[in-house]
Amino acid sequence: MSKNEMTQAMELVAPRxxxxxxxxxxxxxxxxxxxxxxxxxxxxxxxxxxPSTGSMRVWADPALLPVLAANMLGIEEDDPxxxxxxxxxxxxxxxxxxxxxxxxxxxxxxxFHLNIPETVSAEHxxxxxxxxxxxxAEGRSMLLWCGA
Amino acid sequence: xxxxxLVVDDSETIRGALLKAxxxxxxxxxxVIQAADGREALAVLKDKWVDMVLTDINMPNxxxxxxxxxxxxxGGLKDIPVAVVSTEGSQTRMASLREAGIAGYLRKPCRPExxxxxxxxxxxxxx
Numbered sequence: 001m002s003k004n005e006m007t008q009a010m011e012l013v014a015p016r017x018x019x020x021x022x023x024x025x026x027x028x029x030x031x032x033x034x035x036x037x038x039x040x041x042x043x044x045x046x047x048x049x050x051p052s053t054g055s056m057r058v059w060a061d062p063a064l065l066p067v068l069a070a071n072m073l074g075i076e077e078d079d080p081x082x083x084x085x086x087x088x089x090x091x092x093x094x095x096x097x098x099x100x101x102x103x104x105x106x107x108x109x110x111x112f113h114l115n116i117p118e119t120v121s122a123e124h125x126x127x128x129x130x131x132x133x134x135x136x137a138e139g140r141s142m143l144l145w146c147g148a
Numbered sequence: 149x150x151x152x153x154l155v156v157d158d159s160e161t162i163r164g165a166l167l168k169a170x171x172x173x174x175x176x177x178x179x180v181i182q183a184a185d186g187r188e189a190l191a192v193l194k195d196k197w198v199d200m201v202l203t204d205i206n207m208p209n210x211x212x213x214x215x216x217x218x219x220x221x222x223g224g225l226k227d228i229p230v231a232v233v234s235t236e237g238s239q240t241r242m243a244s245l246r247e248a249g250i251a252g253y254l255r256k257p258c259r260p261e262x263x264x265x266x267x268x269x270x271x272x273x274x275x
Binding site: 017021069072073074085092095096100110114 | 158159162168206207208234235239259
């Protein structure tokens with residue numbers, strides 16, 4: 001599997017997972033609308049091993065995290081619980097995207113070991129944005145990246 | 149009266165989403181107990197009878213596969229049905245889990261109807 005195949009799977013799978021898991025509708029973000037260098041996203045990462053080894057990262061506008069949590073938990077966005085659970089919701093959304101992308105890219109045969117999702121240092125963002133995929137999710141920016 | 153279910157997942161969000169799904173599916177729940185990993189689940193099961201365990205696979209400390217093995221090796225726990233709720237979609241993995249004795253498998257994200265159908269198929273419909 002090439003990086004390109006996994007990226008294609010990510011483009012296909014991520015919007016579906018956002019919609020099914022969190023009722024969040026997304027679309028590709030126009031290049032002109034991509035956030036500038038002052039954007040301060042929250043990043044989460046998940047690594048996997050198996051027939052291929054790699055990792056996927058999601059960089060999301062911090063304002064999107066409580067929306068994810070609210071929709072997954074079925075509570076109001078202004079509930080304090082949403083602020084507390086936003087990062088966990090982002091990690092689990094990434095977990096679902098990776099699990100479903102691996103099946104999309106490799107088919108249902110191979111077994112992969114998925115690690116525990118973790119927060120990722122902002123230093124990776126500058127390189128990820130070069131070949132990542134931008135989405136607009138509920139009007140907020142999100143960058144998805146996968147690689148070795 | 150209703151089902152008593154132990155939900156095992158390291159994500160509080162997923163445990164909360166499953167609680168939401170039980171309500172949306174209008175399942176009669178007597179009690180939903182939560183554990184963050186296999187170790188916590190085994191500690192719960194020492195003191196508490198449950199009708200069924202729903203567990204994730206990848207968790208820190210003790211994952212779902214190890215939890216299943218520990219329960220099957222324990223005479224007091226081996227007959228409690230265990231279903232896996234995971235992001236993993238490998239049929240090879242599912243086949244090995246079935247061989248190990250799981251009662252069902254749901255892939256995340258799962259809909260409330262799928263959870264209802266799983267509980268009905270394993271535990272029967274609550275009369």
